[in-house]
Amino acid sequence: MTSTEESPKPNIRPRRMRRTETIRKLVRETRLTPDRLVLPQFIVEGENVCEPIGAMPGRSRLSIDNTIKEIKEAIALGVGSFALFPHVDASKKTNDGAESLNPDNLLCRAVRTIKEVCPTACVITDIALDPYSNVGHDGIVSKQGVVLNDETVAILAKMAVVHAKAGADIVAPSDMMDGRVAAMRDALDDAGYTETAILSYTAKYASAFYGPFREALESAPVDAPNVPKDKKTYQMDPANAREAILEAMLDEAEGADIMMVKPGLPYLDIISLLRQRTDLPIAAYHVSGEYAMVKAAAKLGWLDEKECMCESLVSIARAGADIIFTYAALDYARWWRASLA
Ligand code: PBG
Numbered sequence: 001m002t003s004t005e006e007s008p009k010p011n012i013r014p015r016r017m018r019r020t021e022t023i024r025k026l027v028r029e030t031r032l033t034p035d036r037l038v039l040p041q042f043i044v045e046g047e048n049v050c051e052p053i054g055a056m057p058g059r060s061r062l063s064i065d066n067t068i069k070e071i072k073e074a075i076a077l078g079v080g081s082f083a084l085f086p087h088v089d090a091s092k093k094t095n096d097g098a099e100s101l102n103p104d105n106l107l108c109r110a111v112r113t114i115k116e117v118c119p120t121a122c123v124i125t126d127i128a129l130d131p132y133s134n135v136g137h138d139g140i141v142s143k144q145g146v147v148l149n150d151e152t153v154a155i156l157a158k159m160a161v162v163h164a165k166a167g168a169d170i171v172a173p174s175d176m177m178d179g180r181v182a183a184m185r186d187a188l189d190d191a192g193y194t195e196t197a198i199l200s201y202t203a204k205y206a207s208a209f210y211g212p213f214r215e216a217l218e219s220a221p222v223d224a225p226n227v228p229k230d231k232k233t234y235q236m237d238p239a240n241a242r243e244a245i246l247e248a249m250l251d252e253a254e255g256a257d258i259m260m261v262k263p264g265l266p267y268l269d270i271i272s273l274l275r276q277r278t279d280l281p282i283a284a285y286h287v288s289g290e291y292a293m294v295k296a297a298a299k300l301g302w303l304d305e306k307e308c309m310c311e312s313l314v315s316i317a318r319a320g321a322d323i324i325f326t327y328a329a330l331d332y333a334r335w336w337r338a339s340l341a
Helices: 016-018 020-026 064-076 106-118 149-166 180-190 208-217 241-256 267-276 288-299 306-320 329-340
Strands: 039-041 050-052 061-062 081-086 122-127 170-171 197-204 256-264 283-285 321-327
Touching: 016 020, 039 064, 039 106, 039 329, 061 064, 064 081, 064 106, 064 329, 081 106, 081 208, 106 122, 106 149, 106 267, 122 149, 149 170, 149 180, 170 180, 180 197, 180 241, 197 241, 197 267, 208 288, 241 267, 256 267, 267 283, 267 306, 283 306, 288 306, 306 321, 306 329
Parallel strands: 039 061, 039 081, 039 321, 081 122, 122 170, 170 197, 197 256, 256 283, 283 321
Antiparallel strands: 050 061
């Protein structure tokens, strides 16, 4: 007797559903369309400025006029949402980030112009002090080197109103101070901005994958006495998952409209955990370091950029993210379009 006669033939053959590309598409469980992506964009003063970011090939700091061009192109490709991050001149940075409340600051001018020229664009603004901080922290740093919670939240609430007034559709606190969502919701409602939504960075981890972003904004914590060298007293410990549930419960109770997990790929378990715990939309941030890793390996010829970028983003969606912030949004939208042809 030969061995093939001994082993029974399988009557359930999952490979049948993988036989052709058409069948694979027919049974595909996760379809990531470009309208679920948010393009983060760094903004800089000036006219016709385009400053490439070293560790983020393909992404640049753009002046407002060039940002408008980028946004028009994105909208034509089916990407309609944008997260804006201003590169603030060093001369305007202070410990209390006062420039963040200036209604004519770079960010507010960008929001007004975008909403004027591209009214369908969904404009998401970041709420945290770091772009405006001369010490590179998301909150005010005391003389003793403590990042002050309640004093910072008071400023963030005002900042949310300034952004809403400029026309932001969604404000997105990325600071991880306690109680900031409730404070922002109150301030927005009191000022009459009941329709401005809050996307909370619910589970934002103290991650080393933010490196290229801090290069883009020149916003890394500065090396000085009594300035914390990292953000570990407010951003979450990468070893913790249950703590994300606590943050999620608080954000939901405080009135968040969308919850975010950040970074993306190393934290798929957290996305999946929150998906089971809330019915709110969940966003994930495929952060600068995740983008840089794929770009760098592709440049060396070690990885296939398109395949790895698409696999990263689809995996984040499969884990339960409804919305994905990614620097690869335009590339993905082009690949998506080509795949339909
Ligand atoms: C700042 C902020 C950071 C990112 C988004 N908002 C950096 C940080 O917390 O230091 C990182 C995004 C990225 O790496 O792409 N509040």
